[in-house]
Amino acid sequence: MKQVCFGVDIGGTTVKLGLVSREGELLDKREFPSFRDLHATFDDIADHMRQVMTAFPDCQCVGAGVGVPGPIVEQSTVIHCANLGWENVNVAQELSSRANVPVRVANDANLAALGEQWQGAGKGCRNLVMLTVGTGIGGGIICDGKIIAGSTGAGGEVGHMPVPFHTDWQCGCGRKGCLEVTASATGIIRAAKQFSPFKEMDKVTAKDVYDAAAAGDKNAVAVVAESSAALGYASAAISCVVNPEMILLGGGVSAAGSALLDPVKAAFKAFAFSSCAETRFALAQLGNNAGIYGGAALFFTE
Amino acid sequence: MKQVCFGVDIGGTTVKLGLVSREGELLDKREFPSFRDLHATFDDIADHMRQVMTAFPDCQCVGAGVGVPGPIVEQSTVIHCANLGWENVNVAQELSSRANVPVRVANDANLAALGEQWQGAGKGCRNLVMLTVGTGIGGGIICDGKIIAGSTGAGGEVGHMPVPFHTDWQCGCGRKGCLEVTASATGIIRAAKQFSPFKEMDKVTAKDVYDAAAAGDKNAVAVVAESSAALGYASAAISCVVNPEMILLGGGVSAAGSALLDPVKAAFKAFAFSSCAETRFALAQLGNNAGIYGGAALFFTE
Numbered sequence A, B: 001m002k003q004v005c006f007g008v009d010i011g012g013t014t015v016k017l018g019l020v021s022r023e024g025e026l027l028d029k030r031e032f033p034s035f036r037d038l039h040a041t042f043d044d045i046a047d048h049m050r051q052v053m054t055a056f057p058d059c060q061c062v063g064a065g066v067g068v069p070g071p072i073v074e075q076s077t078v079i080h081c082a083n084l085g086w087e088n089v090n091v092a093q094e095l096s097s098r099a100n101v102p103v104r105v106a107n108d109a110n111l112a113a114l115g116e117q118w119q120g121a122g123k124g125c126r127n128l129v130m131l132t133v134g135t136g137i138g139g140g141i142i143c144d145g146k147i148i149a150g151s152t153g154a155g156g157e158v159g160h161m162p163v164p165f166h167t168d169w170q171c172g173c174g175r176k177g178c179l180e181v182t183a184s185a186t187g188i189i190r191a192a193k194q195f196s197p198f199k200e201m202d203k204v205t206a207k208d209v210y211d212a213a214a215a216g217d218k219n220a221v222a223v224v225a226e227s228s229a230a231l232g233y234a235s236a237a238i239s240c241v242v243n244p245e246m247i248l249l250g251g252g253v254s255a256a257g258s259a260l261l262d263p264v265k266a267a268f269k270a271f272a273f274s275s276c277a278e279t280r281f282a283l284a285q286l287g288n289n290a291g292i293y294g295g296a297a298l299f300f301t302e
Helices: A038-055 A091-099 A108-119 A179-183 A185-192 A206-214 A218-242 A252-256 A258-271 A287-300 B038-055 B091-099 B108-119 B179-183 B185-192 B206-214 B218-242 B252-256 B258-271 B287-300
Strands: A002-010 A014-021 A026-033 A059-068 A077-081 A086-090 A103-107 A128-133 A137-143 A246-250 A280-283 B002-010 B014-021 B026-033 B059-068 B077-081 B086-090 B103-107 B128-133 B137-143 B246-250 B280-283
Touching (some): A002 A287, A014 A038, A014 A287, A026 A287, A086 A091, A103 A108, A103 A287, A108 A137, A128 A218, A137 B218, A218 A246, B059 B091, B077 B091, B086 B091, B091 B103, B108 B137, B108 B246, B128 B252, B246 B258
Parallel strands (some): A128 A246, B002 B059
Antiparallel strands (some): A014 A026, B002 B014, B128 B137
């Protein structure tokens, strides 16, 4: 019988659910709403899992790996999940009691890193770091093929690393000068909004700023350079701790491609310890499916 | 038969060799010179191991865990060891071929952290970081009871983390503004030497500066405060990566005790992500024996 596993990525508005084979093939994928009502959410997930398994009668399900946007302890419990208003929810218990399969849980950014390590840009690499640069900045640290979850689930929370950029700008976490204040899409937009033409625009996206930089707008060039420098600086600091073989850049801002990757690499070289100078940088490859692959990897990789 | 293991800490001038029981008892300890001639060094180590085992005829030796001051790959090979002039030495092979026991090798600072985790200030704690503050700054990262060695052996090299202190001061590594430039004994002395009475003294130690600070010397107080702030800043950055339960301070400067510990904790609180705020700080307990215990821990802890 073919062995398969569910990867379940619970977000603030939707759940992405995929069925993945031990060989890393995505056999089925669906998306449906998530709710603040955790019972409704887990009932739906279990229902979808049953529907999927009915369509794959010759497969044996070994478990479900679940990603949740919050700090996770003991591969089971999310301490708090701001997006869904959940506090101390034993996700493993909620889902395994409904779906009758073993459930393992991880932080969503950590799980995306594990997915990229198993089937994405980090394939074959046992030590990697992934920075997910979107509205905020998430991170995942993989050492010897395993997620570093940390003692209170804050492993890989590199968006809140102190960096010497915009140290007077407030972060959502309560501190000032965190990495994501400068380098997230939100930070890029905030910096650009200081200048025309962004100042006068109703809605600015990070893509607008990258496009303007590509077109030669001086202020946009400076904003992009600074956000990349902050990411390179943080990457150098991270490398002195866990010395990864690769650093992957993912999330919405990574759509900028080499316009993000190249200056981050250059800043890294300027700040990195010589023994880490050969660290490779690459763009993540799995996009929104990274968490699904990561969930399956919790069961299919050791 | 009682199971024992050798812990061997190879330094730039001496080798510390200890015999440790599975229960964590240090049964024998000796110290002898290390040499740039690696054959002479390993011949001596193997001789001493034989002598020790003769004195413990009812013990079974399970192996030797060896610490070397340099980056280690594959628990066996030191890539370069500046203090001894060694390049690409397979320490495991050199010693196991002479001593006929399994040999595992780690960086000396990493091994000290593992020793503290097994039998010192971090006993019972699976996730910890140790900062060894001496002439330079070494670090050891223990996640789930295991050393994070990194892809090129630079795991835990936090002395070379970029920090926003003395960013114009040259570090021995070739970069500027590394943590150890500000926070090592060397850095403390360099900063103090800018001011009287240190400027006029032939020889200044970090202890002199701490003593002067305790006596109320304004400049010494500022130097101590800045070096502690840099350590607290780096600790906050490290915590966003691996989120340890504890951070231990060891090395020569840690003799200052709470005069080091308290301001480092205070700076950490100012820079740390809220989820890491409860990280405990403590002084290392095993002193010069930490590496010996760490060597034994490579065999006696899983």
